[in-house]
Amino acid sequence: MERARAALTAFRANPDTLDDLYRAICQDIVEHVGSSRASIWLFNGVKDAITSQCLFDSRDGTFSSGVTLSEDDFPQYFDAIKRDLKIVAPDAEHHPATSCxxxxYFTPLDIRSLLDFVILEGSSPVAVLCCEHCGTIKDWTDADVKYLHQMSAVLGMTFKVRAKAG
Structure with a gap:
């Protein structure tokens, strides 16, 4: 979490470093949890779609962004994530909220396990923090879930900083 803390400090001093903060959070998650990929997705204004702001894939060390997932296309996922505020899916292919x-998405990228946490602003969802594991099923531990929850709190701070700055 050290990389994310340092990036959060830099972001507080200069909100133009948001992309650096997102990258640091994603890299820290992958390293700590041992997942293949980590990403940050922002909800649109009406909360019926999320768009990736940063996705780190440790298999090749690349970052990407810009993919949008719509509630119209994946209603069971959106229902579950809004209702439960997290999804713990070791076997994502067969999990009721993620099998869609x-x-x-899963088959082409060889994703086997998913761990997602919603970031709230007040009581409204603003983002999803996502871990994906590729190749083999990963049984998410309580420590993994707790760590992602902590990282979601760090990410939540960025929205407070942005609100004060903007």
Whole structure:
């Protein structure tokens, strides 16, 4: 979490470093949890779609962004994430909230396990912090869930800083 803390300090001093903060959070998650990928997705204004702001894939060390997932296409996922504020899916292909991603997202990317946490601003969802594990099923531990929850709190601070700055 040290990389994320340092990036949060830099972000507080200069809000133009938001992309650096997102990258640091994603890298810290992958390193600490041992997942293949980590990403940050922002909800749109009406909360019926999320768009990736930063996705780190440790398999090749790349960052990407810009993918949008819509509630119209994945209603069971959006229902679960808004209702439960987290999804713990070791076997994502067969989990009721995530099986909708199998053919279009999981299979092409070899994603086997998913761990997601919602970031709230007040009582409204603003973002999703996501861990994905590829190749083999990963049984998420309580420590993994707790760590992602802590990172979601760090990310939540960025929205407070942005609100004060903007």
């Amino acid at each position: 991603f199998d053919e279009i």
